[in-house]
Amino acid sequence: MENERSCKLSEAPQKENRQIYLGNFKESDIDALAEIINDFYISHNDGHPSRSYIVERAKDIINNVNEISKNNSKIEFGIYKKDNNVLVGIIGLRDIKKNETGEIGYSLSKKYVGNNYATDAVGAMLYYAFESLKLQKVFAYVLDSNIASQNILIKNGFKEEQNNRRELKWYKKHLKVFIEKMYIISKNNYYKTRESSLENIKR
Numbered sequence: 001m002e003n004e005r006s007c008k009l010s011e012a013p014q015k016e017n018r019q020i021y022l023g024n025f026k027e028s029d030i031d032a033l034a035e036i037i038n039d040f041y042i043s044h045n046d047g048h049p050s051r052s053y054i055v056e057r058a059k060d061i062i063n064n065v066n067e068i069s070k071n072n073s074k075i076e077f078g079i080y081k082k083d084n085n086v087l088v089g090i091i092g093l094r095d096i097k098k099n100e101t102g103e104i105g106y107s108l109s110k111k112y113v114g115n116n117y118a119t120d121a122v123g124a125m126l127y128y129a130f131e132s133l134k135l136q137k138v139f140a141y142v143l144d145s146n147i148a149s150q151n152i153l154i155k156n157g158f159k160e161e162q163n164n165r166r167e168l169k170w171y172k173k174h175l176k177v178f179i180e181k182m183y184i185i186s187k188n189n190y191y192k193t194r195e196s197s198l199e200n201i202k203r
């Protein structure tokens, strides 16, 4: 599994401007990972988790990532900047149904947003999902208000699945109801999108 992960990721077709790569977490990533988790909490909740809780979550991810990947139902990779190998984000697939479907999720450190890193990371993850895991479809649920994330998916060839919106009920101080849209890309559409984008790069 480990070799398969490294090998297929390093074969992912490189767009000439791709500035990131996906890789396995290292012990030395704890601080950077804690920052990413912290930013995620702040953008999705109105609470600020304690520093010790965040660091424990980061350690859990690093210690368990190879373990959870063994059962093949969930996979997580770090998103690393190519020029200095710094961890800038996290990307994964969950609910993987072998040879069928998987749900993609990703998060970037606030420091690094706006550089197309997440768009490129989704591209690399799709390569892994279709080439290595042989999935037929990859899907995502995105908050209606999360336009950046919807753009990332659309740029990678995902289409919104009509009539598949769901309500997310979240209770903290008050009940809040959010709408999530579902986006999907099939294996066939992935290869079509990839061929045309590689074609554009050659021109």
Ligand SMILES: CC(C)(COP(=O)(O)OP(=O)(O)OC[C@H]1O[C@@H](n2cnc3c(N)ncnc32)[C@H](O)[C@@H]1OP(=O)(O)O)[C@@H](O)C(=O)NCCC(=O)NCCS
Residues within 6 Å of the ligand: 040, 043, 105, 106, 107, 108, 109, 112, 113, 114, 115, 116, 117, 118, 119, 120, 140, 141, 142, 143, 146, 147, 148, 149, 151, 152
């Ligand atoms: C969502 C997230 C990954 C986006 O990161 P990012 O660095 O902005 O992503 P990218 O630069 O790769 O691409 C974002 C695209 O959306 C556009 N965009 C960003 N914010 C936007 C907004 N408010 N309105 C319209 N477009 C927006 C960008 O211009 C870019 O498109 P472009 O390349 O065509 O200009 C990041 O904000 C994050 O980690 N958020 C918290 C976790 C999260 O929401 N994860 C997704 C769960 S489904």
